[in-house]
Amino acid sequence: xxxxxxxxxxxxxxxxxxxxxxxxxxxxxxxxxxxxxxxxxxxxxxxxxxxxxxxxxxxxxxxxxxxxxxxxxxxxxxxxxxxxxxxxxxxxxxxxxxxxxxxxxxxxxxxxxxxxxxxxxxxxxxxxxxxxxxxxxxxxxxx
Numbered sequence: 727x728x729x730x731x732x733x734x735x736x737x738x739x740x741x742x743x744x745x746x747x748x749x750x751x752x753x754x755x756x757x758x759x760x761x762x763x764x765x766x767x768x769x770x771x772x773x774x775x776x777x778x779x780x781x782x783x784x785x786x787x788x789x790x791x792x793x794x795x796x797x798x799x800x801x802x803x804x805x806x807x808x809x810x811x812x813x814x815x816x817x818x819x820x821x822x823x824x825x826x827x828x829x830x831x832x833x834x835x836x837x838x839x840x841x842x843x844x845x846x847x848x849x850x851x852x853x854x855x856x857x858x859x860x861x862x863x864x865x866x867x868x869x
Contacts, residue, residue, distance in 0.1 A: 755806065763802070766798040766802050767787055770849065773843045793849065800845065808834060
């Protein structure tokens with residue numbers, strides 16, 4: 727039985743195209759990771775500004791010290807991974823599906839804002855507690 731080279735070439739090309747797409751997503755993911763790290767550490771400025779606190783990028787950087795990877799995962803990687811998975815798995819060309827994607831985006835944005843606000847609150851409370859414990863050890867009080 728003769729081997730049909732034409733159909734096997736198409737299969738190999740199709741597998742290669744899938745592999746290229748996967749490599750493209752992986753490259754994009756790793757290329758964006760440094761950006762996500764810096765953005766997540768500096769993003770603590772946003773909730774501080776929303777409540778009218780004097781806050782700048784250097785304070786945000788020092789407040790997030792030791793928590794950069796956690797913040798990057800919570801504030802950056804979750805939306806990126808969700809977006810990539812939706813793009814890879816679901817690709818319907820209908821208006822209802824597009825509306826569904828917008829709703830998913832809004833829901834994820836609301837959760838991200840909540841996560842950012844809670845992260846700011848917890849990190850700023852930890853700094854306040856650390857300062858109070860240092861004051862107690864030194865015998866001084868801020869009251």
